Amino acid sequence: MIRSDIIRGHLDSIVLRLIFEEDRYGYEISKEISSRTDQRFQIKEATLYAVFQRLEKKELIESYYGTFSKGGKRKYYKITSLGKAFLKEMAEEWKETKEIIDLFMEGLK
Amino acid sequence: MNRLNKHVNELFKDVPEGEKKEKILQEVLQNLEEKVIDLIEQGKDEEDAINKAIVEFGDIEDLKEELEIPQSDKKDMTKINLAYSIWGSLLIIALFVFINFYYTPQAIWFVYPTFAVLWWPLTMYFIWMKNR
Numbered sequence: 001m002i003r004s005d006i007i008r009g010h011l012d013s014i015v016l017r018l019i020f021e022e023d024r025y026g027y028e029i030s031k032e033i034s035s036r037t038d039q040r041f042q043i044k045e046a047t048l049y050a051v052f053q054r055l056e057k058k059e060l061i062e063s064y065y066g067t068f069s070k071g072g073k074r075k076y077y078k079i080t081s082l083g084k085a086f087l088k089e090m091a092e093e094w095k096e097t098k099e100i101i102d103l104f105m106e107g108l109k
Numbered sequence: 110m111n112r113l114n115k116h117v118n119e120l121f122k123d124v125p126e127g128e129k130k131e132k133i134l135q136e137v138l139q140n141l142e143e144k145v146i147d148l149i150e151q152g153k154d155e156e157d158a159i160n161k162a163i164v165e166f167g168d169i170e171d172l173k174e175e176l177e178i179p180q181s182d183k184k185d186m187t188k189i190n191l192a193y194s195i196w197g198s199l200l201i202i203a204l205f206v207f208i209n210f211y212y213t214p215q216a217i218w219f220v221y222p223t224f225a226v227l228w229w230p231l232t233m234y235f236i237w238m239k240n241r
Contacts (some may be wrong), residue, residue, distance in 0.1 A: 030140075046168055
């Protein structure tokens with residue numbers, strides 16, 4: 001598995017992106033991250049809840065309770081308009097960052 | 110599932126009691142149970158599934174940090190410092206004004222120490238602003 005400290009700094013964006021696509025709940029998000037990365041990156045649940053707390057505190061997401069399912073009532077998260085704006089900004093910032101790092105990391109032998 | 114419940118409660122035992130803790134505990138349990146059910150459906154026996162879910166849950170330290178109640182006493186301190194600096198500087202300025210007009214009413218010099226003293230509440234004001 002990949003060293004995760006670089007990814008760690010972008011977990012907020014990753015989670016926000018998934019919630020941006022549709023309203024999701026915790027387990028779904030961790031499953032989605034694993035499957036999209038072909039199990040190369042797995043988010044620890046404890047970390048995921050910390051991300052939720054942080055995003056909710058910053059009012060980038062909101063939560064609501066969904067229907068009753070397999071283990072109980074699911075808590076869903078929904079992106080706010082502030083969250084959408086933040087995500088867009090993050091995407092631009094990442095593009096910029098990637099370009100800069102690429103300048104130094106690409107073409108090495 | 111009882112073991113899962115116990116484990117999660119154990120993880121959260123240091124988190125101060127409250128509505129917030131209750132909510133997050135419920136959420137964590139719900140998601141974990143769903144994960145366990147998923148794993149069982151994939152062919153694991155319950156024992157294994159619960160173990161896997163617990164191991165993959167990870168370290169709770171980050172979460173605890175997020176759950177900490179924002180340090181209100183620190184915030185209060187900057188406000189108290191600001192109030193103290195305002196009162197303190199007012200008293201000092203009043204003293205200068207008194208000395209000025211009582212002993213040397215022909216020369217107005219109290220504005221100089223006044224300007225010097227005002228740096229104090231001004232600094233405290235910006236520290237307070239920064240912490241808000």
